[in-house]
Amino acid sequence: MVLNDDHSTRLEVQIDCLALGEQVLLRELSFCLTGGQSLSLMGPSGSGKSSILAFIAGFLPPAFRVKGQVKLNGHDISRLPPERRRIALMFQDPLLFAHMSVGENLRFGMPRHLGGEQRRQCVADALVGAGLSGFEARDPATLSGGQKARVALLRALVSEPAALLLDEPFSKLDTDLRQAFRAFVVDACQQAGVPVVQVTHDQQDALALGGRCIELKDLQSKR
């Protein structure tokens, strides 16, 4: 696991207005997180909470209009393409690449400047930390739902992101798995020491992650 000991990353998000076509989804949202801090955005579906993550990561569909900016360590990154932002994104589906082994999935996002040996070691360490030691050569299709979710989170973390966004990461897991995976996520994120933003509609998810919580329905302006 890559540790970010200096806790120096600082993610600032400010959204004056986010609209889909003519419909305004939210106004006046801003937050600032430093390494290790976390934030939960809560709201019902349609409140635009996933669009906020898409905006931060750089994937907002063209039908949306937004006024606002994303700053990383003081630099405005909202005009950069997603691949230059160093912001990792995890969806409710693990979206492991089916044609790659578990190890290849993890190495996929690791910076190229690390040497081969270092990359392998890093993957092995990450897997051990996740209780998946020796899984490098496994076919993702043979993993259980909980294992897939863990690999997906590891893949995001070993890419040395400056921030991590979680889009309802627990919603597709059944109840007992969800408990265990929540604990895993909290633990891993704390170790990694990056700012974490999650969106969810489940109070328990927000409580588990700790940190602040913003309820989005309050912000939503009706047409």
Added chain:
Amino acid sequence: MLLRIAPLGVLILMLLPIAGGLLGTLLPAFGYLPALGADTFSLEPWSRAMTWPGMGKALGLSLWTGVMATLASFLLAQFALAMLIGSRWLARLSALTAPVIAIPHAAMAVGLVFLIAPSGWIMRLVSPELSGFQRPPDWLIIGDPWGMSLILGLVIKELPYLLFMCLAALSQIPGERSLMVARSLGHSRLSAWFRVLLPQLYPHLRLPLMAVLAFSLSVVDMALILGPNTPPTLAVQILRWFSDPDLSLRLQASAGASLLSLVMLAVLLIWLAAERFIMLGARGFLSWGPARPSRLAEILERLSAAPTWCALALGLAALVPLLVWSLARRWRFPDAWPARWSLARWHGQAEALGNAWGNTLILASLATGLALVLVVLSLEKEARYGRRLSGQGTQLLKYLPLLVPQTSFLFGFQVLALAAGISDGQTGRWALVVWSHLLYVLPYGFISLSLAYQRFDPRLVQTAQSLGRGPWQIFWSVKLPLLSPAIWAAAAIGVAVSVTQYLPTVLLSGGRIETLATETVGRSAGGDRRVLAVFALCQAALPFAALLLAGVAPRLMFWNRKGVWS
């Protein structure tokens, strides 16, 4: 009963002409063609074909143009999609593909000639002001020895088809979100596309790619109009031998056709081997981490969709000079527009035009109507009895006519029909030509309708069943109406496929049924450009009219039921 017969009927209708046709090509290649009094097996046809002085060049040309057109279309489609997926331009791109797919090959080739030839429209637009030319330059653009114009024509036609198939395949994998994950991990669009999406997409693209390859290797109409002449591609030369008054050349033609089949087989095997090799070799490449952003990569990425846009634009632009030429009376070289306009060519060709229109329409309606009935019944059986016909094997069978080069079996099919005496009478000839069109309309019918059938919500059928309706009642009163937009679309595709058929029509009618395709190709060698433009324009207009009708008809039929067609 009907349901059980339909899939079997499809199988027989497809396999019989292909298997019989391959045999009917192979036997004469070894000197056996009783109709000509040749009944001793020998290798002479092969040796005569192989010692034809142009063989090396013709074969090389076929290989080069076929493989290059396939590779170029494939790569251009990949680069364009990598750039456009997830952006608003993707919808525009896919809206552009449909009309270009619908333009018949011969009409497209003629339009391209009018556009890019030394005396073509592009040259006229820049002459004499920019180019300084008062008369067309003496450049060999059409029929160039490397077949570049032919490759261009093939790419313009095959690229939109591959784009369409890629988009269909993309809907089967979590494409957009996989791309998002890959980019959020630091990979550029191109890197993410080739590392993550293409490997997952490729299994769905293999058959369409092989179809493009088979088509490009054996294409005749485009090669006649755009390809070089001395020698032409092997497919064109085979047709020349075959239609030569000297009947003994038919044996040689069969040997040539068999040779082209072998070449297709060899290319296919090499392609599959190369696939494996690349998969193995690229294994490590897949999991390389993201590259550092570089200026060069950025520029490359910006430009990567440009060739595809140009190809599509060129395809549509090729229609314009067809219209202008068909209305021109006098159009001297450096002038951008005709000096005088007239409808004379339309009046002058009224009779031939009417005849060709009529024949084309009858063939298209018969082939499309038959194909739709067979396809719908086959899919209905599949849906009702739960037996999936979409396994690898049956998928291959449905696709088969597109995977075997036309030249490989159509000659033999005609030989067999002659031997059986079917092609003597008027009715027999028509039946044969409809059958040959059916071979190409059926696969496209399956491609376009099976998606609609898969997406049909089975709960609608269950609901109707629980309301006490029988399966056929449900078929007529629920399924057909709801599927009608897809069926109309499939019908338009069927018409487009039928209208473009040149080689099957010429061969199986013995040149005696004149369609817009045969007239366009027949008039492309020399002759009056204006007359050629009239026929090519009509050939292009028919599929467009069909597409338009298919878009409008469901809205008219269900004008107050928006849910059916939106």
